[in-house]
Amino acid sequence: MDLSLFLIQTLNGVQYGLLLFLIASGLTLIFGIMHIINLAHGALYMVGAYLAFWLTSLVGNLFLAIILALPIALMMGILIERFLIRHLYARAHLDQVLLTFGLILIFNALQSIIWGNDVHSVPVPEWLNHSVALTDNLRYPVYRLFISGVCITIAIGMYLLIQRTRLGMIVRAGADDREMVRSLGVNINRVYTLVFAAGTALAAFAGMIASPVSSVYPGMGESVLILAFVVVVIGGIGSIKGAFLGALLVGLTATWGTVLAPNFASAAVYALMAIVLLFKPRGLFA
Amino acid sequence: MLDIPKSIRILLLLLTVLLACYPLWGEFFFGDRYEYYLQKLTFMMLLAILALSLDWLVGITGMVSIAQAAFFGVAGYTLVMLTPEFAAANVWVVLPAALVMAALAALVIGLLVIRTHGIFFIMATIAFSQMLYYLFHDAPFFGGSDGIYMFFRPEVSIGGVQLLNLEDRQTRFFIALVSLVAIYLLLRVMLRAPFGRVLRGIKENETRMRALGYNPLFYKLAAFVIAGTIAGYAGFLYTVQDAFVDPSAVSWTLSAHALVMVILGGLGTLFGPVLGAFAFEWLHYGFSNVTRHWELPLGIVVILMVLLLPRGIAGLLLDLSNRIPERKPDPAPAQGKGAAEAKPPIRETTKEARP
């Protein structure tokens, strides 16, 4: 293998990893702060992709569609937290797992009822619909670079928000000790609503921004769900930095796995997670 | 959940008797569909065994595993791979082989995952079961993604005399029933035995058990292997029933479904997950009969059950049974109550289905 191919595959791995980070970011937020295993995360990703497809076909532009869809996603998150999840904080974690399993079923059905079962694609916005030449016969779509930029921006934004702001401090404190936060006069319920809505919006946003490079089809959230959990666990729970580096590691492993050991590529990511957990039972950056 | 109230014991006994008598009343009640429900009930009982094995891990020992289907599937694959193409396998060979393979898989995976806790334990079990999944999915030797099937079900005979005919549906129904009851009772006995006490102690407080001189890792590993072997037994029977196995038998989705049955039924009660398996399967069947969008009502019912029944179906039954002794002076209504509850699990679920 020559150097250029090596670099190209590394680029592919990093780009895939960044996309995985975006998908996993909402999950690690909800999981790290609220300790809720949100199985519906993949379904929300799918809902985001369908919203992007639907609104883009109405307004003709992906970014306008995303601006319209984000409030919808936030609202969904708020409603789910207010009317469902809130009742379960005092309960065992597994009840929350079962609840989010029920949500998957409902979202799948709604998708089929509202949008049908056809496969769709979302056009890349015109000004990003270009490519750069990597070699004489291989080009790289600019939109994928754009996604990478968005992912990095969100990673930095989340990191700063959680580590450097008062809101972030309250949120972090809420993760460790709800009573203490309450005694400080902060409405912890509102914080949780906010965190869950943000996590939902991030899942949906990932589906929207990825829709031009993943297509839109029924069941698209399921394969994403486990990968997102893998990323979160490898990185260490609740750590944005961990999720970021974990995502890159998974992206690179998946890409290099298909190149170097194609026969074992499917299992490569899981093997990586197994090895990490053998030596670091609490993830790499916990 | 060491002792279950007498009223629930009576209820379970009645349900079991009713189920055992299905061949007597089923034809009258279901007519043409008798044969189908016979098989459907068989499948449900086998899934109930899988759920039972998972409750032993999740509810009793406190280990939330998503690898239970892996052992289920490994046993199934062992059976099909050992069955000759044009002849029946000997059950005295394939059954022990399937159980040993399931136990071995559980031992190896267990050794690797046992040191992790909480979500890391869940994910570690997913990781290893996914690796097994891809082994079966990608290797043409195991029939690949389409699965592999056997023409003949195993032969159960001693010295050339046939004891059981596994090609017969009714026989398979009773084998499933006897297995379910036997495994349930076995787990109940183990729960009361010193071994079960240690497991419950570990779930309560692992550090304390260590201080008392027990090695939690050893006990947890033992529980993991036992649960895996039972799951393997369920997988063996399931594959005998299907005469077919494919990678979905090893998939994490099947493990997750088993977990749903356990939680729906009531963690750590053993009888709850059995009812949970029947309830989930029957709701699934019923709704998919009514509408193509069966996922919508099923999802709504699951969510309502989580919200309204904090400890699952078992919790509901326990609450009801707690009220019975209050009316002790008048035993007749209490008995009437027991009788009213004594419907097949099918009824159990329809109550939930029409909230």
Add this chain to the structure above:
Amino acid sequence: MKTTSVSCLSKLRSGMTAGLAAFGLAFSGSALADSGPVKVGLMLPYTGTFAQLGEAITNGIQMAIEENGGRLGGREVEIVTVDDESDPSRATQNAQRLISGERVDFLIGTVHSGVATAMVRVAREEGVPTIIPNAGFDAATGALCAPNIFRTSFSSWQTAYPMGKAAYERGYERMVTLAWRYAFGQESVAGFKQGFEEAGGEIIREIYVPFPDVEFQAQLAEIASLRPDAVFSFFAGGGAVQYVRDYAAAGLNETIPLTGSGFLTDGTLHAQGEAAEGVLTTLHYSTQLDNEHNQRFVQAYEEKFDMAADIYAVQGYDTGILLVRAMEAVNGDTSDRDALLQAMREVEFPDSPRGPWQFSRAQHPIQNIYLREVQNGQNVVIDIAAEALEDPARGCNM
């Protein structure tokens, strides 16, 4: 007043009975006599990734029966559907639900090959006349063939093998294959490889993508560096859409022509858009086929269902036609199973939208495979890649 309340009550009661029956709790009727309606059981995916295909097949079957008076051999028709969810672990139960639960006269299913494998296993045991309207795994009419198993669609081999010769004739000598690592993908590649190597070509690498991933960048880079004359691919549905778009976005379509089994561009062109232009595929059908039966079918289907006809609708339609003609031949008598199966075997399809075809000894279509090229968003038929091609039916001793 009173009558309304009574009718309301009876409505409520009948609604409740229906609800109870759904959960298996109502007394069921007595066994249906042979003179009652013909029961046709459809075991197809109505949820999940393949739901669209299940719908199209169901439409096709309905259309064929309705066009022929809505009856089969003079008897009324009752269609019972089961959502198989493309889940093999439920396949046996779902097949049994139709066979021993509903006592259907015909079992029709399905799309997913793993589900179909388990279904065929049950159907062989039960002997019920069974028609596969899609699932293409070679074994269904190969090693697993049986007198009661029919297929009206295709086999993986049949749709890929002719592309080998067609590709070589276009001057492609060194090719790379790329497919999902699952049975259908592997069988398609094997079929293509056989055809291509027999013609004199060389496969320089077989690349597989984990199923059902839709991330292809690493494989596209590998193809670019291998510089083959052309690429043969098998993907379907969402994967096909994304793969063809990514292939074009990487600029590979300018230097390395893309070929494939027809599912790469069937029912997906609206989503693939310009990226699919020039892709060369082989399949047993195209909506663009220039024959009167096809033109009539495509138009009628669109009018009836308000959606575009596709290969799956045609397979469903021919399945319906098979029922119509076989039942006519036996005058609606399903009691003599051997006679019914014989009648099914003898049905011919001179007027199928896909062109004339008939059953082979393995009860699989002997049919034309067309060479198609995507032009202006349509699968235009440019040639017949193989005329009246028969599947080798490996392992079938019938």
